[in-house]
Amino acid sequence: MDARPEAEPAAELRAGELVLRHRLSTRLWHWINAAxxxxxxxxxxxxxxxxxxxxxxxxxxxxxxxWLTIGDADGIAFPGWITIPSYYSLADARLWHLAFAWVLALGLLAYLVRSLLNGHVRRDLHITAAEWAPRHLLHDIAEHARLRFPTGAAALKYNVLQKLAYCGVLFGLLPLVIVTGLAMSPALDAGWPWLVDLLGGRQSARSVHFLAAAGLVLFFLVHLAMVLLAGPVNEVRSMLSGWYRLPEDRA
Amino acid sequence: MTDPALSRRRVLAAGGLGAGSLLLSGCDRLNASPAFKGLLADVGQLHMRAQRLITGDALAREFGEADMSPVFRANGSVRSDDPIYRAHLGTGFADWRLRVGGLVRKPLELSLDALKALPQRSQITRHDCVEGWSAIGKWQGPKLSTILAAAGLLPEARYAIFHCADLLEGKPYYESIDLIDAFHPQTILAWRMNDAPLSEAHGAPLRLRVERQLGYKQAKFVMRIDLTDTLSGIFGGKGGYWEDSRGYQWYAGI
Structure with a gap:
C-alpha cells in the first residue's frame, strides 16, 4: 500500500516534489475521527x-x-446551531453520543495499535531528547510565532510543537475524554469503581470530560489555523490522497 | 482584478459555511428518520451487553454518612394529585397496599407495615440523573427479590413493571426492569430515605431503587408491581414513561 514510509527524511527530496506523506490508516482514521x-x-x-x-x-x-454555570439556571447554555439535534432533545442527543462513542473509542484504539505496530508513533511522533531541549523548544516557538514553517524535505518531519500537539491529543485528550465518559456510567462505576475514584468522583469526571472536550476544540481551532497558514490545498490533499508537495524554500 | 489567493479563501469560507449548514440540517433530517435512530439505538444497546459482561452482579459503590449530599434534590413528579393517593397520604398509608401480580404463583397485597417487617437493606448510594447531576442519599427497604420470591415467579416472567400513582403530562408514570436487575441485592423498595420516612417529593410511600441505572428508572409512588413476559402492550410498549414519551433508552446504565 505505502509507496514510501511517511515522513522518511530523504536527502534526494527537493522542494516542489510530490511525496506520499500519510498512510491509508492515518488518512482513514483522521476523517472518521474528525466527523x-x-x-x-x-x-x-x-x-x-x-x-x-x-x-x-x-x-x-x-x-x-x-464551579461553572453557563447560561441562567434553566436557560439554554449552547444554541441550536451548534447542537445535535438543533432543537432540545436530551434523549436524541444521548442516542447520537452513546452510539458514536463506540466509533470514537474503537477507532482510536485501532489507530493507536496500528500506529504502534507500523512505526508511525516511533518514527513520526516520538519526541527525541534533542527536541525536548529548551533551546530547541524556544527556537520552534519563535519560528511559529513568526509563521516561518519548515520548507523542503524538512517539512515532511513533524516539528516538536506539532508532535506535542498530536501526542497531547492521541495520548492525552482523546483517552481522557473516553475514560471520563465511561466513569459517568452508573453501571460501569459498579464494575470498575477504581476508575471513578481515580477521577475524584462522578461529578469530577463530568467536569474533566467537559474540559477535555474544550481542549479538543482548542486543538481543532489551532490545527485548522495551521492548515490554512501552511497551505490548505496541499495539506488537505495530503490527508485525502496521501500526496504532499514539499513547500518551496522561502525567498 | 481578483487575487487568486483571496478568491480561494472565499471559496473555502463559503464551502465551510455551506458544509456546516448542510451538516446541521442533515443531522436534523437523520434525527427525524426512524431507521437511522433505530440504528443509533441498536449501537447504543451494545453498551448494555458490554456493561453487563464487565459488571456482572457487582454492587454499586456504597458511601459513608459523611459523603451524603446536604440536600437531595427532588425532581420529576414531586406530588401526586390522585384523590385516592392523597387520601392514603393523609392517613400515613395505614390502609394502603402494595399489589404484586401478573405472572406470579401467588399475588400479594402488602401493607407498609408488612414491608417494614421484612428483612431490610440500608444503602448510601449515588443517584445519577440523566440530565447529569448526582446526589448521594441513604435508602432503606426490603429487597425486591424477597418480595418476588414470596410471590413466586412463573417461568415466563421476564420483566417487573412498576405502576405509579403520579401523572406526568397527564399520563401515568411507570417503569420496568428485567430480572437481572430485579434480583440484584441492591434493588430495594425504599420506604425510608435519609433516616426518615420517604417524603411525598421523593415518592412516598415506596420508591424503587435500581442502583446501577439512571434516575428515571427509580420509580416513585410505586403502587403495583406486575410481572410480565414482555414490555409490548403496556402503555407505549417501550418499558417506561420517559421511554414512551421522549425516546429515552430502556437500559439506563449509561
Missing part, C-alpha cells in the same frame, strides 16, 4: 444543556456549589 468528534461535540453540548452546571466530587446538583 465523529464533530458529532460527539455537538451532541455533547446538547446533553450539557440539560444541566449546564459543573461540580467537583462525587455528587453535585442544583443545591450544591457549581
Amino acid at each position: 465523529t468528534l464533530g458529532v460527539m461535540l455537538m451532541s455533547g453540548l446538547m446533553i450539557f444543556n440539560a444541566h449546564p452546571r459543573l461540580y467537583w466530587g462525587h455528587y453535585g446538583a442544583n443545591p450544591d456549589h457549581a
Whole structure:
C-alpha cells in the first residue's frame, strides 16, 4: 500500500516534489475521527444543556456549589446551531453520543495499535531528547510565532510543537475524554469503581470530560489555523490522497 | 482584478459555511428518520451487553454518612394529585397496599407495615440523573427479590413493571426492569430515605431503587408491581414513561 514510509527524511527530496506523506490508516482514521468528534461535540453540548452546571466530587446538583454555570439556571447554555439535534432533545442527543462513542473509542484504539505496530508513533511522533531541549523548544516557538514553517524535505518531519500537539491529543485528550465518559456510567462505576475514584468522583469526571472536550476544540481551532497558514490545498490533499508537495524554500 | 489567493479563501469560507449548514440540517433530517435512530439505538444497546459482561452482579459503590449530599434534590413528579393517593397520604398509608401480580404463583397485597417487617437493606448510594447531576442519599427497604420470591415467579416472567400513582403530562408514570436487575441485592423498595420516612417529593410511600441505572428508572409512588413476559402492550410498549414519551433508552446504565 505505502509507496514510501511517511515522513522518511530523504536527502534526494527537493522542494516542489510530490511525496506520499500519510498512510491509508492515518488518512482513514483522521476523517472518521474528525466527523465523529464533530458529532460527539455537538451532541455533547446538547446533553450539557440539560444541566449546564459543573461540580467537583462525587455528587453535585442544583443545591450544591457549581464551579461553572453557563447560561441562567434553566436557560439554554449552547444554541441550536451548534447542537445535535438543533432543537432540545436530551434523549436524541444521548442516542447520537452513546452510539458514536463506540466509533470514537474503537477507532482510536485501532489507530493507536496500528500506529504502534507500523512505526508511525516511533518514527513520526516520538519526541527525541534533542527536541525536548529548551533551546530547541524556544527556537520552534519563535519560528511559529513568526509563521516561518519548515520548507523542503524538512517539512515532511513533524516539528516538536506539532508532535506535542498530536501526542497531547492521541495520548492525552482523546483517552481522557473516553475514560471520563465511561466513569459517568452508573453501571460501569459498579464494575470498575477504581476508575471513578481515580477521577475524584462522578461529578469530577463530568467536569474533566467537559474540559477535555474544550481542549479538543482548542486543538481543532489551532490545527485548522495551521492548515490554512501552511497551505490548505496541499495539506488537505495530503490527508485525502496521501500526496504532499514539499513547500518551496522561502525567498 | 481578483487575487487568486483571496478568491480561494472565499471559496473555502463559503464551502465551510455551506458544509456546516448542510451538516446541521442533515443531522436534523437523520434525527427525524426512524431507521437511522433505530440504528443509533441498536449501537447504543451494545453498551448494555458490554456493561453487563464487565459488571456482572457487582454492587454499586456504597458511601459513608459523611459523603451524603446536604440536600437531595427532588425532581420529576414531586406530588401526586390522585384523590385516592392523597387520601392514603393523609392517613400515613395505614390502609394502603402494595399489589404484586401478573405472572406470579401467588399475588400479594402488602401493607407498609408488612414491608417494614421484612428483612431490610440500608444503602448510601449515588443517584445519577440523566440530565447529569448526582446526589448521594441513604435508602432503606426490603429487597425486591424477597418480595418476588414470596410471590413466586412463573417461568415466563421476564420483566417487573412498576405502576405509579403520579401523572406526568397527564399520563401515568411507570417503569420496568428485567430480572437481572430485579434480583440484584441492591434493588430495594425504599420506604425510608435519609433516616426518615420517604417524603411525598421523593415518592412516598415506596420508591424503587435500581442502583446501577439512571434516575428515571427509580420509580416513585410505586403502587403495583406486575410481572410480565414482555414490555409490548403496556402503555407505549417501550418499558417506561420517559421511554414512551421522549425516546429515552430502556437500559439506563449509561
